[in-house]
Amino acid sequence: MTIWSFYIYFDWFIFIWCAITVLYLGIFAFTSLFARHSETPKAKSQNRFIVLIPSHKSGKSVEMTINSILGQTYPQRMFDVTVIADHEDEITMFHLAQQPVTLLTPNYTKSSRTKSLQLAVNNLPQFKIYDVAIILDAGDVVEPEFLEQTNDAYESAGTKAIQTHKLSFNRDTVSARLSAIFEEINNSIFRRGHISIGLPCAMQSSGNAFDFEWLKGYLQSAKADWSDKEMEAVLTRQHIYIDYFDKIVVYGEKVRQAEDFNKQHRSWIITQFKTFVHNIKYLPVAVVNRHYDLLDKLFQWMLLPRMILMAIIIFMCIIPPFIYFTIGVKWWILFAIVLFVFAMATPNYLVDDKWDSTFFKIPVVFMSSILHKFKLGRKLIDMVNLKQ
Numbered sequence: 433m434t435i436w437s438f439y440i441y442f443d444w445f446i447f448i449w450c451a452i453t454v455l456y457l458g459i460f461a462f463t464s465l466f467a468r469h470s471e472t473p474k475a476k477s478q479n480r481f482i483v484l485i486p487s488h489k490s491g492k493s494v495e496m497t498i499n500s501i502l503g504q505t506y507p508q509r510m511f512d513v514t515v516i517a518d519h520e521d522e523i524t525m526f527h528l529a530q531q532p533v534t535l536l537t538p539n540y541t542k543s544s545r546t547k548s549l550q551l552a553v554n555n556l557p558q559f560k561i562y563d564v565a566i567i568l569d570a571g572d573v574v575e576p577e578f579l580e581q582t583n584d585a586y587e588s589a590g591t592k593a594i595q596t597h598k599l600s601f602n603r604d605t606v607s608a609r610l611s612a613i614f615e616e617i618n619n620s621i622f623r624r625g626h627i628s629i630g631l632p633c634a635m636q637s638s639g640n641a642f643d644f645e646w647l648k649g650y651l652q653s654a655k656a657d658w659s660d661k662e663m664e665a666v667l668t669r670q671h672i673y674i675d676y677f678d679k680i681v682v683y684g685e686k687v688r689q690a691e692d693f694n695k696q697h698r699s700w701i702i703t704q705f706k707t708f709v710h711n712i713k714y715l716p717v718a719v720v721n722r723h724y725d726l727l728d729k730l731f732q733w734m735l736l737p738r739m740i741l742m743a744i745i746i747f748m749c750i751i752p753p754f755i756y757f758t759i760g761v762k763w764w765i766l767f768a769i770v771l772f773v774f775a776m777a778t779p780n781y782l783v784d785d786k787w788d789s790t791f792f793k794i795p796v797v798f799m800s801s802i803l804h805k806f807k808l809g810r811k812l813i814d815m816v817n818l819k820q
Contacts (some may be wrong), residue, residue: 454773515528
């Protein structure tokens with residue numbers, strides 16, 4: 433086989449993988465347009481909540497989260513707050529100690545959310561009974577009606593797990609705008625689009641509510657390095673439907689720097705790959721039992737992450753035509769389609785005069801993570817960090 437033949441086969445292999453990913457995204461971006469949650473009826477009873485807030489070197493962000501959750505319209509006797517403050521500074525610890533919350537202060541050599549949540553659940557008072565557990569990230573901000581809305585939604589859903597709508601409250605840099613756009617695209621495709629046809633939504637690391645006994649049992653057997661994706665896999669394998677409520681909003685702060693953006697997305701890519709590898713062994717059983725929810729999850733985790741997808745497509749649109757012009761035609765068509773899909777999945781409030789220019793900076797952000805040790809990489813990072 434000649435080098436040219438190898439290149440042609442490789443080009444088509446990458447193109448097919450990208451095209452399948454775009455097709456999948458396109459299908460659920462389209463179905464998301466028809467997702468309509470009916471008005472959530474008022475719950476007849478009030479559940480008792482435990483709000484868990486794992487915090488690692490979060491500083492003032494965790495204080496902001498606590499203040500928002502303590503200012504709820506929901507009766508205060510019906511919820512408690514536990515903060516797991518791991519490696520927080522002395523000033524933050526001093527402020528947290530004055531709040532009416534349960535404060536746990538681990539000092540793990542190797543920190544993880546799972547270990548923090550395990551510690552919290554194992555140290556809850558034995559005499560208190562909880563119905564629902566809510567997980568919030570340090571830095572999340574909720575509206576005063578959040579617990580009341582979650583109580584109504586949880587009762588209405590009739591399942592052991594629900595996901596709320598995560599939104600960004602900052603879009604002041606390219607990296608922050610990319611994070612906000614990608615999160616809303618994920619909300620449209622992997623949450624609203626999925627529940628519109630009866631498939632469970634994708635989970636996020638926070639802004640979710642679980643049956644307390646189920647979460648307690650899960651955490652007792654969970655490994656320290658398990659993520660929200662693995663929790664999602666366990667729920668799906670147990671045939672527990674994950675519902676999504678678009679009108680219950682949790683605001684989160686997005687990373688502002690390209691370095692943090694790349695680090696975050698590298699972590700998500702690794703997590704997605706690990707989850708796929710760990711759960712692929714369940715594929716034969718899922719096929720035999722026609723477990724479509726799990727089959728969808730496995731297929732979803734096999735696809736290219738959005739950031740890598742865009743970087744590949746844009747790169748293939750620019751470089752190959754210099755080698756052989758007609759090679760780039762199919763990539764130009766795919767690029768137009770994926771932009772249409774993303775536009776369809778992006779809420780109107782995010783489509784402004786900076787939307788197109790932000791997407792064109794994806795390759796720059798991606799390349800900055802590869803070249804960060806070199807002078808060129810630092811220049812790229814400085815460029816995408818500029819406020820616009």
